[in-house]
Amino acid sequence: MTTDTSTPPVAARPEPAPRGRPRRSLHRRRSVAGIAFALPTAVFVLLLFVLPLFTVGQMSLSEWTLLGGNLGLNAPDNYSDLWSSPLLWPSIGFTLLYTGIVTVIMLSIALGIALLVQESTRWTSFLRTAVLVPSALGLASASLLFFGLYSPNIGPITPALQSLGLIDEAISFLGTPQAALWSTVFLVIWRFTGFYMLVLLVGLQGISLDVYEAGRLDGASRWQLFRDITLPLLRPSIALSLILCVTGSLLAFDQFFILTRGGPDNSTVTVVQLIYREAFSSFDLGGAAALSVVVLLVLVVLNIVQFRALRSTD
Amino acid sequence: MFPNTQHTRGRVRRGFTGAAFVAAAVVALAGCAGGGGEGQGGGGDVGPEGLDDGTTLSMWTRAATQAQSEAFVEAYNASHENQVELTVIPTDDYQAKVGAAAGAQNLPDLFAADVVFVPNYTSQGLFTDITDRIASLDFADDIVQSHIDVGTYEDRQYVLPHTMDLSVMFWNKTLYEQAGLDPEAPPTTLEEFAEQARAVDALGGDVNGTFFGGNCGGCAVFTWWPSVWADGGEVLNEEGTEATLDTPEMESVFEIWRGLVADDVVAPGFREETGATWTGVFPEGNVGVMPMPSTTIGLMPDDLDFGVAPLPGVEGGESTFVGGDSIGIAASSEKADAAWNFLAWTMSDEAQLEVVAQNGDVVARSDLASNEYSDADPRLVTANEIAAEGRTPKSLRFGEAFNDPNGPWLAMVRNAVLEDGGEFDQRLEEIDAILSQ
Numbered sequence: 001m002t003t004d005t006s007t008p009p010v011a012a013r014p015e016p017a018p019r020g021r022p023r024r025s026l027h028r029r030r031s032v033a034g035i036a037f038a039l040p041t042a043v044f045v046l047l048l049f050v051l052p053l054f055t056v057g058q059m060s061l062s063e064w065t066l067l068g069g070n071l072g073l074n075a076p077d078n079y080s081d082l083w084s085s086p087l088l089w090p091s092i093g094f095t096l097l098y099t100g101i102v103t104v105i106m107l108s109i110a111l112g113i114a115l116l117v118q119e120s121t122r123w124t125s126f127l128r129t130a131v132l133v134p135s136a137l138g139l140a141s142a143s144l145l146f147f148g149l150y151s152p153n154i155g156p157i158t159p160a161l162q163s164l165g166l167i168d169e170a171i172s173f174l175g176t177p178q179a180a181l182w183s184t185v186f187l188v189i190w191r192f193t194g195f196y197m198l199v200l201l202v203g204l205q206g207i208s209l210d211v212y213e214a215g216r217l218d219g220a221s222r223w224q225l226f227r228d229i230t231l232p233l234l235r236p237s238i239a240l241s242l243i244l245c246v247t248g249s250l251l252a253f254d255q256f257f258i259l260t261r262g263g264p265d266n267s268t269v270t271v272v273q274l275i276y277r278e279a280f281s282s283f284d285l286g287g288a289a290a291l292s293v294v295v296l297l298v299l300v301v302l303n304i305v306q307f308r309a310l311r312s313t314d
Numbered sequence: 315m316f317p318n319t320q321h322t323r324g325r326v327r328r329g330f331t332g333a334a335f336v337a338a339a340v341v342a343l344a345g346c347a348g349g350g351g352e353g354q355g356g357g358g359d360v361g362p363e364g365l366d367d368g369t370t371l372s373m374w375t376r377a378a379t380q381a382q383s384e385a386f387v388e389a390y391n392a393s394h395e396n397q398v399e400l401t402v403i404p405t406d407d408y409q410a411k412v413g414a415a416a417g418a419q420n421l422p423d424l425f426a427a428d429v430v431f432v433p434n435y436t437s438q439g440l441f442t443d444i445t446d447r448i449a450s451l452d453f454a455d456d457i458v459q460s461h462i463d464v465g466t467y468e469d470r471q472y473v474l475p476h477t478m479d480l481s482v483m484f485w486n487k488t489l490y491e492q493a494g495l496d497p498e499a500p501p502t503t504l505e506e507f508a509e510q511a512r513a514v515d516a517l518g519g520d521v522n523g524t525f526f527g528g529n530c531g532g533c534a535v536f537t538w539w540p541s542v543w544a545d546g547g548e549v550l551n552e553e554g555t556e557a558t559l560d561t562p563e564m565e566s567v568f569e570i571w572r573g574l575v576a577d578d579v580v581a582p583g584f585r586e587e588t589g590a591t592w593t594g595v596f597p598e599g600n601v602g603v604m605p606m607p608s609t610t611i612g613l614m615p616d617d618l619d620f621g622v623a624p625l626p627g628v629e630g631g632e633s634t635f636v637g638g639d640s641i642g643i644a645a646s647s648e649k650a651d652a653a654w655n656f657l658a659w660t661m662s663d664e665a666q667l668e669v670v671a672q673n674g675d676v677v678a679r680s681d682l683a684s685n686e687y688s689d690a691d692p693r694l695v696t697a698n699e700i701a702a703e704g705r706t707p708k709s710l711r712f713g714e715a716f717n718d719p720n721g722p723w724l725a726m727v728r729n730a731v732l733e734d735g736g737e738f739d740q741r742l743e744e745i746d747a748i749l750s751q
Contacts, residue, residue: 066413067438087720152583153595170582180586261588261719263529265728269720280409281718283434 059289066283078290091269098181098270099249106189107241110196115230117197118204128201132194139191143258146187150174150259177267180260184268187255192248196241203237204230239310246306247299271295362450364655368395371653372422375400375476376408379639382477383426385669386660394659396652398424409713416440421644423653426476429464429640430712433554436467437710441642442650445471447658456681457661460636460706474657475678476641478608478670480634480697480704481536483507483626484596485603487619489514489521493602500603500623503630504541507603508570508579514602515579523579524604525596526571528732530589531724532717535707536635537605537625541567543705544627550749554709557745559726560738566628568730575731585732588719596620607637608697612674622693624700634704676701715748722748 061075082088113131117124134142149155150173158170173183207230215225231238253272256262262269275295279288375383380402387400401422403411409431415421416438427435435441448454448462448471458475465473487497493513501507507524515523527533539549547563550556574580581601593610595601599618605625614620624632641660643653659665666677671687676697683698709715716723722744729737 066409067416067434067440069417147590151591152586153581153591153598158582172582172585174586175583260586261529263588263719263724264586265725266720273720277718277720281721282714283409283413285413 056289056292059285060293062286064284064286064289066279066285074286078286079294081287082290082294085274087266087269087274090266091271091274094268095250095252095270098185098252099246101181101185102188102249103242103245105185106193107196107238107245109189110193110241111200111238113193114197114200114204115226118201128197131197134191135194137191139254140258142187142191143255146183147259150183174260175264177264180264180268184255184259187259188249188252192245196245199241199244200234200237203234206237207233235310239306242310243303243306247303250295250299250302362447362452363658364447364653365651366395366655367652368397369649369652371396371398371424371649371656373398373400373424373426373656374408374411374422375402375426375639376405376428377402378405378428379426379477382639382670382673382675385673386476386665389665389669390656390659394655396655398656412440419646421646423647423649424641424643424656426639426641427473429461429475429636429638429706430709430717432461432465432473432640432642433467433708433710433712435642436465436472439645441465441472442645442647443470443472444474444643444654444657447654448474451658451661453661453679453681456679458636458678458680458701458704460704461638461640461678464706464708465640465642473640473642474661476639476660478636478676478678478701479638480608480636480676480701481540481605481625482608482634482697482700483603483623484606484610485510485621485623486514486596486599486601487621488599489517489602493517497619498621500621501626503626504567504570504628507626508574511574511579511602512577515577520600521602522581522600523602524574525581525587525592525601526584526604527587527589527592528575528580528584528728529586529719529724530592531719531721531727533587533589533592534727535716535723536607536637538567538571539707540605540625540633540635540704541627543633544625544631545629546627546631550707550709554707554712555750557715557742557749559742559745563628568727568735570628571731572735608676609638611691611693611697620693622696624696624703632700632703634700636701636704636706709749711749711751715745 059070060078061073063071063074063077065071113127117128117131137145149157152158152170152172155173157173158167161167161171172179174180211229211233212225215229220228251272252270253276256268256270256273257276260268262273271291272295275288275291278284278291373383373387383400383402387398391397408427412421412425412427412435421440448457451457458478461473461475462471465471483500485500490497490510493510493516495510495513501510511523513523514521526537542549542561542563545563545566547561548558549564551558575584581595583595593606593613596604596606597610597614597618599615608622611622625634626632641657643650643657647653660669661678663682666679666682667685667687670677671682671685671694674687674691674694676694677683677685677688678701680698680702683701684695688694688698715721718724722741726738726741726745729735729741
């Protein structure tokens with residue numbers, strides 16, 4: 001380094017000397033190491049995601065029964081048969097209705113609670129924990145819990161209200177289509193609001209207090225602060241919540257499978273229940289796969305649209 | 315389904331993949347262990363009792379009948395060289411698990427199945443033919459015939475009864491007495507059943523006349539079809555490809571239940587009862603009389619004074635739905651002789667008396683209907699005796715047509731009993747369309 005005048009003296013020169021072969025070998029070593037680090041993930045993605053995806057695609061084009069296995073290609077029968085199911089359109093309609101209700105109510109409540117508890121005091125941290133606790137419960141377990149609570153025979157709600165003299169007859173939480181829908185919505189909100197509150201809370205805490213201060217100096221009211229500062233700056237968090245909530249609700253299964261089984265009178269059948277029914281009640285994996293592929297494509301399109309819409313206005 | 319699934323139905327259905335891995339691992343391990351007989355279908359030269367040479371056998375059962383299967387396996391392992399390794403699978407996952415294992419040639423040596431789904435398995439060749447082996451048993455003719463019939467495919471027999479679950483009438487003697495009814499006189503016709511239910515319901519307060527799973531197609535099949543059979547009616551044709559539900563017998567059954575619903579004789583919650591908790595109502599002691607699975611006899615609280623009777627027809631007669639699980643040897647098993655040793659033992663006097671009867675369950679052999687354990691409890695004799703007269707419907711599309719909570723049968727039942735019975739013909743057409751596929 002001392003004798004070589006052709007190179008200008010640099011304060012913090014990157015690694016000296018290695019030229020030619022040694023450098024390339026280091027480079028190669030590094031890329032090998034990189035590949036080695038990425039390999040486990042790649043293998044998992046390949047085995048657990050790509051491969052099943054191809055299998056589902058193949059199933060959807062084949063006559064494939066649950067017990068008989070693959071009986072050869074029959075494309076596009078599985079797809080054309082989909083439309084003959086009398087439950088298809090009602091289940092799509094119901095899934096969309098459920099998604100709309102859950103998304104609007106849950107995200108509103110989650111945002112409200114997030115605003116309430118964003119400052120850290122002892123009281124709000126208790127509240128945060130309380131709202132978040134249901135998220136630690138599996139959805140199926142939560143559904144079973146509510147199944148018990150809602151039951152007119154073994155549930156505690158009816159006797160409690162009766163002893164208070166508020167009702168005479170047992171309340172039928174799952175007995176009518178409307179009641180079943182709202183009872184399930186209540187369960188889902190109880191179970192998931194904490195999670196979305198957390199997502200929004202992180203977003204809220206990322207907003208600099210300076211912005212609010214500047215707003216206040218300009219004489220903005222509380223509502224103006226919320227509308228013109230909080231909401232726009234919270235957009236990324238809201239976008240994330242929206243996408244997660246819509247996708248999750250469109251794929252609703254456990255809660256209805258356990259609470260209502262699609263009843264009463266097929267009023268709460270979701271699209272995923274239809275897939276399950278096709279596979280394990282009709283023993284037709286081909287038909288179930290075809291419906292899965294359609295749902296997957298719809299979700300991909302929907303997510304792209306949501307991403308675009310929420311990003312373009314940034 | 316059946317009735318026994320109802321106790322566990324609705325339980326957690328998840329960890330699908332995880333469970334599949336575990337199951338695959340279990341099967342793989344079981345595959346490594348022990349050798350055993352060469353296992354050719356007909357039985358051949360190993361004698362009617364099969365081989366007991368220290369073979370390790372894998373076996374699957376669904377959670378609904380876990381208790382009975384575990385009792386069998388424990389007693390067998392304690393007294394035999396062969397060892398059975400039992401894997402219990404969540405009831406709602408069972409079809410999926412068997413289907414996946416069948417595709418991958420990964421079935422265990424022995425597997426039990428809800429009897430109504432057995433035709434699906436036999437027609438796909440999942441079970442080993444055991445016709446000759448069954449015939450070699452001394453008591454072959456006394457084995458409950460309805461399970462054998464359902465497990466017969468193209469004149470070959472593939473399964474034996476594993477657990478028996480019959481639909482029988484339960485009545486609460488204490489409430490009968492309070493209502494001025496004879497506590498020792500259960501209904502002998504369905505009309506009488508309705509009268510007695512109404513009489514008990516008149517007690518008022520928390521007491522109700524009867525109960526049923528109003529959002530559970532399988533429950534209606536299990537508890538109402540026997541009344542049609544008792545009157546000499548049929549619900550399916552012999553091949554199970556067509557429903558004959560448009561009979562006066564079926565209509566009368568619907569009508570009687572519709573009347574009970576209209577008069578508010580049924581305990582609350584029946585409209586949304588999916589079958590998950592329908593057997594939990596009677597044990598509370600506030601329901602007068604209702605049809606339920608015989609497997610719940612042993613689960614009743616000690617202080618409940620109740621009786622058990624056969625299900626009556628509208629006009630009289632008696633019958634029952636013989637549900638429960640059948641068991642067979644997987645066609646892919648290489649240890650058929652050893653597996654048969656287990657099956658033959660489960661049907662023996664020893665197993666039927668010391669395991670089944672002692673646990674308060676219904677025996678699968680008519681010659682053992684009256685035994686030292688059941689004699690102590692007349693309710694069990696009733697159940698044991700009715701088993702021989704009972705029926706099990708057979709159809710390849712049974713689950714899709716009748717058990718599916720979103721299927722046409724449940725819609726028909728709800729229309730007929732909770733509403734005015736409209737759209738009957740349309741539902742019947744839908745059922746036939748499924749059955750004839």
